């Protein structure tokens with residue numbers, strides 16, 4: 356059985372992502388930090404990992420962008436999960452009893468409106484959503500609540516005080532990647548065949564002359580002129596070259612497509628570093644399930 360790591364405690368959203376990405380026949384391995392997932396894959400302690408990369412309202416999970424650059428483990432799959440947060444607390448607690456609510460910073464950001472409406476409740480960052488549910492179950496304090504999944508609330512024996520706590524109920528999604536030690540074999544490219552969902556490719560790149568005006572525009576022209584659809588671009592500071600940036604760029608395209616091969620060849624003229632981090636099927640949108 357494959358061992359798949361995720362950051363957090365049992366019941367974290369990333370655990371649900373692990374099942375969607377690798378199937379139900381896996382052993383999930385909770386880890387304290389994202390870096391431990393990458394390390395575990397490197398040393399073979401686990402076979403793969405499920406990592407969040409961005410939320411549709413709160414934005415990028417920068418730690419994972421930086422770890423993808425550092426460790427270069429290939430991305431092999433993607434899923435977009437609809438995240439539904441609950442406010443949970445010890446059995447018998449009422450909303451009026453709460454003075455503090457713990458959760459992962461992303462969970463707090465995605466539920467910021469709740470704190471705006473309840474200025475007397477303090478929000479406290481904790482290292483993951485399910486871990487915050489576990490923590491309040493351990494502390495046994497009726498003044499503290501947690502923001503976590505309904506599954507986590509049940510798992511740690513808590514009551515659900517409110518459901519759909521996210522700022523935009525029904526439209527709060529987090530995109531997750533599956534990473535492992537080796538890349539997957541891609542389907543062959545056939546001209547005039549529409550593959551659904553399409554193959555996406557993610558690259559890391561650095562521009563060779565970023566001080567030149569239009570440098571990024573020219574580099575991206577390689578995709579535009581071949582009608583290759585860019586789906587995401589994120590820039591992150593280089594870890595040891597001040598004011599230089601690493602671009603994480605995703606586009607719809609199979610590297611076996613000659614059009615993609617040409618685009619990447621042309622891109623080399625404008626970059627002094629390109630690395631293909633992965634090519635995989637674009638993720639579908641799914642509901643939480645454990």
Ligand SMILES: O=C(O)C(=O)C[C@]1(C(=O)O)C=C[C@@H](O)C=C1
Nearest residue numbers: 367368369407459461483484529
């Ligand atoms: O804390 C969790 O449950 C996680 O899986 C982490 C995480 C994240 O880092 O974005 C995953 C999905 C939600 O967006 C909130 C938190």
